[in-house]
Amino acid sequence: MSKSLIECHNVSMMYQNGLAVDDVSFTINQGDFLVIAGENGSGKTTLMKGILGLKSLYSGQIKYPGVTPNKIGYLPQVIEIQKDFPASVFEVVMSGFVNQLNNRFFYPKDFKNKAIKNMKLLEIEHLSNTSFKDLSGGQRQRVLLARALCATETILFLDEPVASLDVNITKSLFELLGELNRHHGITIVMITHDVSDIIKQSTKVLRMNTQIDFYGSSEDYRSQFGGLD
């Protein structure tokens, strides 16, 4: 059986207006490509923030038996302000190491080598000196993905990574994520409101509706809800 990386036990999370996540239990195993699906407002982002330690739980527990919480790679939704970020592609990718710097002022050489390796993997090495703000939407996502890969060799979290990308760029990003999962051993947890395209790459689906609406394999999801092709 594969190793469990993260376990959510009866997790509930609140805002002033009530529960956003209600009694959610599931496990993320090494090698999973888990899609967190559900309508807008169903609690997907709140749950992810709970797992990432960005928002506290109301009740329940999250355990990290197979991963150090600061070794989780995170690709947040691209917000407007990031688009004007005044830095080169290389600097943005290198900023993925910030949690591992401890008290050092300089990035050690192996960090730089790893950043270059990740840029090659995502085919953005030639953009190294380009300013982040001059990139297309698809290129920006690849840069942010390379940055997230610098933070982890184990698990990546992505929040609606294709919200503003066109169909072809979305497709190639999904294929890339599938490849990272299958050939580079990266566990992936991705939020989307539309599972139809990503389900070809994913292994499991968790559908939220404040509570868990469905949790199981992508195959079971397909046979239960069908019509996704």
Ligand code: ADP
């Ligand atoms: P999703 O990611 O599925 O769209 P969210 O987790 O963002 O859902 O939101 C779940 C619920 O929590 C929604 O009812 C939303 O209005 C509420 N919510 C989300 N963020 C906040 C916030 N910062 N303050 C108050 N309520 C919030």
